[in-house]
Amino acid sequence: MFFLDDAFIFSASDLSVSVDCNYQSLYLLDVKLGLRPKPDKARDEMLERTAVLGDAHEQNVLKDLIAAYGEYDPATGT
Incomplete structure (x- = not known):
């Protein structure tokens, strides 16, 4: 996922992650927004x-x- 102007653009892999686990998708969004550290x-x-x-x-x-x-x-x- 990335930002384009003021919108989030989700890739196919982002959508795949979301289908597998909503929590993981939200966690990665928090990482992208800088609310959580990037996991090792x-x-x-x-x-x-x-x-x-x-x-x-x-x-x-x-x-x-x-x-x-x-x-x-x-x-x-x-």
């Missing part, structure tokens, strides 16, 4: 590894797209 998170090695593999996959797909279609040109939008 335990290191998740599997999540870190998944992120590394995901980044590598995205780079490989991007290289394939550039090879097939060329670099993006913002002037022409192609």
